[in-house]
Amino acid sequence: MQQLLHPLCLTLAVTGFLVLLWPPRYLRRDRALTALVGVYGLSALSFLVSIDPVWGLLGDATGNPSIGILAAFGTVTAQVTLQIVVLADWVLPHEKARSRTRLCLAAGAAVIAALVVLFLLLPASGRISPQAFTARYIHVGVYQTFLTLYIGAYTIGQGILAVVCWRRAGGTRGTWIARGLRIVGAGALLTFGYSTIRLVDVAAAVFGFTPLSRSAERFAWLCADGGSTLVLMGFLIPTLAIHIVPRARAWGRAYRDHQRLAPLWHAVYEALPTIALHTHRAASAHGPSLWGATWHLYRRAVEIRDGQWALRHHLDESVRRAAEARYAATGLRGAELAAAVTADQLRGALTAYHRNESPKTPTEYADAGIRDDVRTPNDDVRALLRIAAHFEAVSEHEDAATSWT
The missing domain is CATH 1.20.1070.10 (Rhodopsin 7-helix transmembrane proteins)
Incomplete structure (x- = not known):
């Protein structure tokens, strides 16, 4: 026995x-x-x-x-x-x-x-x-x-x-x-x-x-x-x-959010690879390690914000106004409207950066006015997730339009 x-x-x-x-x-x-x-x-x-x-x-x-x-x-x-x-x-x-x-x-x-x-x-x-x-x-x-x-x-x-x-x-x-x-x-x-x-x-x-x-x-x-x-x-x-x-749930949320930020991060990283820590690039390019998923998520958020800051010199007022009019017509308001417009601005800024173009009328990001409400890293992650969702949606729409034509 x-x-x-x-x-x-x-x-x-x-x-x-x-x-x-x-x-x-x-x-x-x-x-x-x-x-x-x-x-x-x-x-x-x-x-x-x-x-x-x-x-x-x-x-x-x-x-x-x-x-x-x-x-x-x-x-x-x-x-x-x-x-x-x-x-x-x-x-x-x-x-x-x-x-x-x-x-x-x-x-x-x-x-x-x-x-x-x-x-x-x-x-x-x-x-x-x-x-x-x-x-x-x-x-x-x-x-x-x-x-x-x-x-x-x-x-x-x-x-x-x-x-x-x-x-x-x-x-x-x-x-x-x-x-x-x-x-x-x-x-x-x-x-x-x-x-x-x-x-x-x-x-x-x-x-x-x-x-x-x-x-x-x-x-x-x-x-x-x-x-x-x-x-x-x-x-x-x-x-x-x-x-x-x-802890397991927190890890799961961090892993999920890390992956949701991936399309936006990759787009910024391809233009500005210096945003990533040298030792962090492998984790950023694929997924967070088994341990430290929350740290990798916050690091990814910081890197996106660094890229956003670096691209601010390529923001054009015409892109912002067109995006605001288009999304407002669909019923978006407040933080969601700012996130959608910011996603369009980032896409336009990346295009201008690759073409080395300067804006005719400089402006700031649409989400700049609501960043006072971002008080913690979690708040910033949630704000970036909204931007990333609209950024990915625009990408999918453009890919579908390209394949149709």
Whole structure:
């Protein structure tokens, strides 16, 4: 059962770790997120070292065939400690959360140190599989203390997790946070089955009773791994809903808007290639990289504005008046009219630039009068998207007219 469930739990833990780890800049600003990354990383390690091949490799590398049990218990203890740190940062005021964090970390470190000492007192043995380790050592007094300390710390940590999650789930306003906390609480409660069976095994060994059956052992691992899975899923759900999904949507919008600006950018870039950063040309010519789509979008907007500024000496009043009359007749008003006229002006300015012609009557861009309303980079992107839409529409109309003739 253990060797079947652990790889599944390991996959979930690694997935959560990788999802939360990127981009790293968020970790510097969010202590709870940093601790949560640690939860998933330590969880992955605890499952990894308990898989039979890794258990054997670890024993061969260290010269101690039993070292895997210390690695597993130590990483799980650290994981449970960080789970409480995450909750403290989520539900307590800042100063109180800091004091609780220090207390939890100190308690976790003390338990791990005691586990190390007790492990070193265990009698040496040959190669033992993870499944057979407890059965082999359950009648050894040092291991009974070792296991009881671990199970006690584990149960206390999971108990705190269950109580806090269920209490806070009903009082939070965030739907996804409430759902995630309830799942975490359910998972923590499920792990009590594992703890109960392990403590019963210890008590049976101490008082000379027959240990529990293999069915109970399988049930113990089902509770442990099933509970851990629910806890990991519960922590990940609100994080995905609040942090990851909005970032993915923002990336999608940035990529979409970057592509929508492409026809306008290409037209300006072909005339004025110096508008692009040297290291940025490849991304500008094709599409934004997987990371940094928002930066590439803002960079593209800046480059278009730079090109627009460079072409201002080729603006002719006749082009502006003709465009204003034509678009006003179609019902365009305000910012949309200014965007349509500016698109025509840019096309005329590019033609004049290529022909090296100077305007008979210089003028300014139609959107110059509404730029006071552009206060943020997002505002500027939206304004340029309107211009780009009209610029592309005129291009398609001219291409259709050319192919018809």
